[in-house]
Each structure stands twice: as structure tokens, then as C-alpha cells.
């Protein structure tokens with residue numbers, strides 16, 4: 001092989017250049033352990049449980065007040081007695097309160 005430093009031809013396997021003592025073996029060494037096959041870590045998505053809880057709370061925050069609103073409208077629409085109107089108002093206010101509570105809870109998560 002030829003010395004990369006001075007161009008002098010040296011026998012294969014020579015450790016140093018015969019002319020300039022350049023270390024030839026340093027170039028012959030092949031990088032054997034470059035750790036190119038490291039395991040690629042896959043994101044397992046551990047936040048699926050909390051996401052499920054969030055979706056459940058969001059669904060509840062939609063459906064429970066929705067049922068409350070329907071119940072309140074039904075009671076108010078019947079227009080039979082003041083007592084039933086009061087119950088309808090309770091449903092409406094209760095559903096609105098539950099809605100606010102659920103939004104606050106879902107905001108904290």
C-alpha cells in the first residue's frame with residue numbers, strides 16, 4: 001500500500017511507513033463496533049388511559065347536562081303546575097351546574 005502522507009510504497013501489513021514513519025495501520029482499522037444497530041425505541045403511548053378518562057368526562061359533560069336540559073324542558077313544557085315548573089328549573093340549573101363542574105374537572109386534567 002502507499003503511504004497517504006508521503007506516497008512511498010510500503011508492503012501490505014506494514015505498520016509504519018518506511019519513509020516517514022506514518023502510522024499506516026490506523027487507516028487499515030475498520031470500524032467494527034459503531035453501534036449502528038441500536039434499538040429504535042417506539043413510543044408506547046402510555047397516555048391512552050388518561051385520554052380515555054378525558055373522553056369519558058367530556059362525553060358525560062355533554063350527555064348529563066343534555067339529559068338535564070331535556071328533563072327541564074319537558075317539565076316546563078307540560079305547564080301543569082308551579083311545582084313541576086320548579087322541578088324543571090332544578091333540572092336546568094342542575095344540568096348547567098354539572099356542565100360547569102365537568103368543564104372545570106376536564107380543564108384540570
Ligand SMILES: [Zn+2]
Nearest residue numbers: 003006017020
Ligand atoms: Zn510515508
